[in-house]
Amino acid sequence: MIAPDWRLQALPGVGERSVQRLHRLNIYTLADLLLHLPIRYEDRTRLRRIADLSAGERALVEGAIAWSEVAQGRRRRLLCRISDGSGQLDLVFFNYPPKTAERLQRGLWLRCFGEVRAGYGSLQMVHPEYKRVKPGDTDRLSEALTPVYRSTDGLHQKKLRSLVDVALELFAQHGQDHLDGSMLPESGWPGLLEAFQQIHRPSPETDTQALLEGRHPAVQRVAYEELLAHHLTLRRYRLNLHAAATAPVLDGGEGLAGQLRDTLPFELTAAQLRVDSEVAADMAQPSPMLRLLQGDVGSGKTVIAALACARAIGSGYQAAVMAPTELLAEQHWRTLSSWLIPLEVELAWLSGSASTAQRRSAMQSLAAGRAGVAIGTHALFQEAVEFFRLGLVVIDEQHRFGVNQRLALKEKAGSVEPHQLSMTATPIPRTLAMTIYADLDVSLLDERPPGRGEVKTVAVSSARRDEVIERIRGALLEGRQAYWVCTLVEASEELDAQAAEETAEELARELDECTIGLIHGRMAAAEKERAMAQFAAGEIELLVATTVIEVGVDVANASLMIIDNAERLGLAQLHQLRGRVGRGSSASSCVLMYHGPLSAVSRQRLEVMRETTDGFVIAERDLQIRGPGEFLGSRQTGDLGLKVADLSRDKALLDTVQRVAGRLLTEQPDVVEALIERWIGEAQRYGQV
Ligand code: ADP
Ligand code: MG
Secondary structure (H helix, E strand, O other), rough: OOOOOOEEEHOOOOOOOHHHHHHHHHOOHHHHHHHHHOEEEEOOOOOOOHHHHHOOOEEEEEEEEEEEEEEOOOOEEEEEEEEOOOOOEEEEEEEEHHHHHHOOOOOOOOEEEEEEOOOOOOOOEEEEEEEOOOOOOOOOOOOEEEEEEOOOOOOOOOHHHHHHHHHHHHHHHHHOOOOOOOOOOOOOOHHHHHHHHHHHHHOOOOOOHHHHOOOOOHHHHHHHHHHHHHHHHHHHHHHHHHHHHOOOOOOHHHHHHHHHHHHHHOOOOOHHHHHHHHHHHHOOOOOOOOEEEEEEOOOOOOHHHHHHHHHHHOOOOEEEEEOOOHHHHHHHHHHHHHHHHHOOOOOEEEEOOOHHHHHHHHHHHHHOOOOOOOEHHHHHOOOOOOOOOOEEEEEEOOOOHHHHHHHHHHOOOOOOEEEEEEEOOOOOOOOHHHHOOOOEEEEEOOOOOOOOOEEEEEEEEHHHHHHHHHHHHHHHHOOOEEEEEEEOOOOOOHHHHHHHHHHHHHHHHHOOOOOOOEOOOOOOOHHHHHHHHHHOOOOOOEEEEOOOOOOOOOOEEEEEEEEEOOHHHHHHHHHHOOOOOOOOOOOOEEEEEEEOOOOHHHHHHHHHHHHOOOOHHHHHHHHHHHHHHHHHHHHHHHHOOOOOOOOOHEEEEEEEEHHHHHHHHHHHHHHHHHHHHHHHHHHHHHHHH
């Protein structure tokens, strides 16, 4: 605990209005206040000579008012010149209370802080902070640098600073440091209290740049403890989950699963067999499965989902399969229908475009227990879908389950908690996965199904665009299909859509014998689907697309992809896009067309893409080149709710986090609880199943 009462309301001078404002900054507890790090520092520890000032810096100065006047110009303003003997400085006020002009009289000694600007013939400060002091009274200068925080309307820096002061004080009185030197990655790091003091009240000689960039040991110390607390929450959650007997034992489906395996048009790979048995073992337990299946694009995750569904159904339960988009849901519906209907399993297709009557009949069949599998988008499942006996939920192309999603599903399943299988094509390096998915069991499909053509990747300068066009013509003449991906040019979807339209028109002129389609983010869902469906049916030969092309869409005949301006994309996106080709048996190619000159990082990326098609290798290289930000995307890291730590910057801490977490969980459960309570606060409900 930081203090006997860690709620903001308990602080002196904090009323309901301030609490609201603090909430806007995501500050809910005293701990949050301490984790709200300064965005810059101001030096009010020493007075500067006016003669030494230069425009652009922020400085503390003192001087006597030489004269002051209200200037009537285009805008009325109060001008006030001060002098400290070394030089003169003008203070300028545009908006000021009426009394101010009277008060700032000649002879008065002022201390001012503000940004120095070049004025007319002299330096000036516009709207400086100022106060009246006695000349030469330097005792009252700050001893530490002054922090400036991100704030919100109505919440002044002074208020924030004084709240942080109180929080520091309470922490000094009541806060405990739970981590001794043996639990830290480096010796010589400050204790927690000291770390907070160094961050919020740094001494004048502190390397503030290191503080702001998070390299300073004080910030590292806090980031480490935050990561540790998050990791502990996830691990404790998993331990509790495994100990709970709230899920149905689904061990009666081996017969149906076996039938499915026998009727599949292919043999399962060794990796698929292994993952299938991992899933089967989980489902046979009375504690809910929470498994993440990672498998590169095309590694064959759908069949794993189908087998899991068969096991649920064979055990007398139902399964739900969710996809992020309507298009993917439909693809699953087609695939699963072709595999499961022959085994006399009824499927309920909760299509967004189906008629009300069709929807109603699908829902009835689910509620009555006739349908064994429900398929739809995530959004559809948030509506009033009722199950007879839901035992398994499969979530495609999503990294992790949101807490709300989990709770909603639990409700749908009634008194039991369904087993959950989440599938993602985004490969995540191991250390990272172990830290951020510590609440999940992870399975890996690390083998490509046989009979796939390799994807050959080349990087070509846009100067050779004509050759690329000829290459497309050749492929289309052979009856193949191709993608032309337009990468983001502008931050605006509108302009990008426009650019894609123009490219499509241009290509239509250059390849006038070909059928060209277009898909971009500004099209209505139905239009997009129509274009995708036509492409899948072979009616469109060349599909011009922005980077919106759906994850997971499978058009086996598409064997050529051009990525225009490939240097603009990160490795994760390039890899995902390239995964759209190479799904059939013919050899495929990916042309990375770049506009030079290339930066060192872009060059490295294109090289990695040429060298390998293995998503995990690419993820590792990406991590080396520029940290995990890209592969994880801000949404996923944001989900974790980290305030100080940054997975990319602080990846070196992760090994120790895992090791120490393991030790604490077995040896010091009281410390685990204390850390979780301190840092996770509100969110800790998540940790209690
Ligand atoms: P993803 O992991 O990207 O979701 P899919 O499940 O869509 O991959 O599988 C991609 C393609 O590979 C599908 O056409 C699927 O039927 C096929 N496939 C899956 N497993 C095998 C296998 N063991 N042998 C041959 N083809 C397979
Ligand atoms: Mg898939």
